[in-house]
Amino acid sequence: MWSTSSRTLRQAAPWQVLDGFGRSVQAACRYAAPTSVEQLAAVLEQARREGLSVAFRGSGRSYGDPALNARGLVVDLRQLTRVSSWEPAHGVFECEPGVTIEGLWRRILYDGYWPAVVPGTMHPTLGGCLAMNVHGKNNYAVGPIGDHVLDFDLLTASGEVLRCSREQNADVFVAALGGLGLLGAITRLRLEVKKVHSGYVRVRPLAARSLDEMCDVFEAEVPRSDYCVGWVDCFAGGPALGRGEIHAADYLQPGEDGAPELSLRVEQQGLPPHILGFPRHQIWKIMRLTMNDLGVGFVNWAKYQAARLAHGKSYLQSHVAFAFLLDYVPNWRLAYGPTGFIQYQVFVPYAGGRETLKDVLAIAQRYRMSSYLGVLKRHRPDDYVLSHAMDGWSLAMDYKVNPARAARLKAMADELTERVIAAGGRFYFAKDSVLEPDQVARAFGSERLESFKAMKQRLDPGGLFVSDLARRVGLAPP
Ligand SMILES: Cc1cc2nc3c(=O)[nH]c(=O)nc-3n(C[C@H](O)[C@H](O)[C@H](O)COP(=O)(O)OP(=O)(O)OC[C@H]3O[C@@H](n4cnc5c(N)ncnc54)[C@H](O)[C@@H]3O)c2cc1C
Incomplete structure (x- = not known):
């Protein structure tokens, strides 16, 4: 160093x-x-x-x-990991930016708290989460992580440190949250976290036969659920286009968990060491064998059949297991092979959103490029300058990168981007590898971009x- x-x-x-x-x-x-x-x-x-x-x-x-x-x-x-204070009485956590989401939940859970917003993996740093203003499976209810930040320090290019909050340097606060690290380094932050009364959430799995049914289930569940997330089988076409499974989940109320002092223990949250008898750390090697359209198409079909069997059978699951499904398989990204994959997440306004998403799925199928993983979420608008969220839906899609079909992938991404922009949609920079300046200008609009610049x-x-x-x-x- x-x-x-x-x-x-x-x-x-x-x-x-x-x-x-x-x-x-x-x-x-x-x-x-x-x-x-x-x-x-x-x-x-x-x-x-x-x-x-x-x-x-x-x-x-x-x-x-x-x-x-x-x-x-x-x-x-990542080495800036000092925790300066944790106040269980008020649910306020103060630390340097290299503390990860994992470091946060491990520190606060036994005191009966959980981060108000988490992404789908526990490994990101809090600095990275603020710089992208990450959202969780509860974005429709609690907004992005920025809505839970009390204040942070920004070390700027001149060497000055700006204390930023909704009251102090408020214009910097709304620009640096989601500001992609372009305005300075976040060197300290204070977060409000969520009181919980158990180490478990109650999960309801609900199968849906089409995108319309997915959206109908979301609309029924969102007003009464703390979390709601949909898995979409992007290979299904025709009347089954957009079919999948929704997981709605709720925190337990005080008294529902008879032994919260046990369920809130960090050891209770661990992900299982084996999946279907295989050590978790080896699973990506097995996945790699199936990482082609035929193999993943079959896995999606099988997952949907399993979803139909599980429909409506609710169960308790640890916060970690529910929140960080993708962490079940360490190194799963290696399963895509040496040329990797891209994730592409579109945000579309609620009005007309279903039709836009159906078009997105259908366009990808026309290019014979079904996403290997599709995740549907519901969002609410917020006031951050480069915000990706809006009152509407998002669909995140993973596409394997194969040099032989790179041109097709780019052409498809451009067509999807145009469809989303025409619908008034936006994109998420944490999940982007394909957007060009002109597309970003049209999606975000000159007012936001000029304000950021x-x-x-x-x-x-x-x-x-x-x-x-x-x-x-x-x-x-x-
Ligand atoms: C499996 C998986 C699931 C995910 N699920 C979600 C999800 O559900 N919702 C969601 O919103 N995101 C999700 N993400 C994206 C992820 O949460 C964000 O990309 C997050 O920003 C990653 O944090 P990081 O620490 O790895 O930051 P990096 O990826 O290393 O950096 C991200 C940005 O933050 C900036 N930055 C980092 N630290 C600082 C700092 N201290 N000060 C200023 N700028 C800084 C960097 O310059 C960069 O622009 C997921 C990612 C993965 C891999």
Whole structure:
């Protein structure tokens, strides 16, 4: 690690090839991993002096390129993990940005708390989650993680630290939450977390025969459920287009769990070491054998048949098992092979949303590019400058990247993007690898983009903070 001694970053920061979580994008970057906020400030000061651009990186769980900086410096913030306070009486947690979602829930659960918003994996850092303003399976009810942030400190390009909250530097607060790390480094944050009365949630699995039925079930469940998420079989066509399974879930009320002191133990939350008799850590190798249209098409069909059998049979599940389904299989991304995959998540307004989503699924099928995983969620609007959410639906889709059909994938993504923009939809930068500046400009609108760029100009006039994503989508000069 570079130290504040005589060596420059250009001499001392080693080159590393870093990737996005989907492994389809990579970049050779200079790499620094400060171990304290003071050291981070010194690295940034030195980078500025040496004319090196900087991208921040948390756990690298964004699917594409927001934490990459080809030929520039990537500053990994995972070692900033100091917890400055945890107040169970008020449910307020204060820490540095390298604390992960896992670190957070492990610290607060036994006191009867759970993070108000979690993404589908526990490995991201809180800094990365704030920079993307992540949403959970309860976005329709509680908004993104930013809605639970009391305040944070932003270390800006000039070396100044801005305390940001809804009251103080409120314009920076709404721009830096979801600001893709382009306005500065979040070096400290204070979060409100959710009181829970059990280590379990009650889950109701509900099968649906088509996209319309999926949406009908969502509409019935959303007003009465704490969480609601849909798995979509993207291979099903005709009248079964968009069929799948919804999991609605609720927190337990006080007294419903007879022994919360047991269920709230961290050990009770562990994911099983084996799945269908196979060690969890080996499952990706088996998955890899089936990672083709035929194999995944069959798995989707079988999953739907299982969903029909499970329909309506509710059960208790630990918070971890419900929230972090994708963590069941460590390294599952490797199952896609060396060229990886992209995730592409579209957000569409409620009005006309069902028809837009049906078109999205049908367009992909026309290209013979069904997504290997489809996830449907319901969202509410929020006021963050680069917000991806709106009153409507999102559908996240995973596409294997195969060099032989890269042109087809790009053509399909462009057609999907145009359909979504025409419907007034938007996209999510944590899940993007394909958008171009003109598409982003039309999806987000000039008012939002100009407002963000004006904030960037104010806080970082020299353009110190960049990323490959920012250059690709026109938020930074190419
Ligand atoms: C399996 C899986 C499931 C997921 N499910 C969801 C989901 O349900 N909902 C959802 O919203 N997202 C989801 N995501 C996306 C993920 O939550 C986000 O990409 C998140 O930002 C990753 O955090 P990270 O620490 O890995 O950050 P990285 O991916 O390393 O970086 C993300 C961004 O944050 C910036 N950054 C990192 N730390 C800081 C800091 N301290 N200060 C300023 N900027 C910083 C980086 O520059 C970059 O722009 C999922 C990802 C995976 C792999």
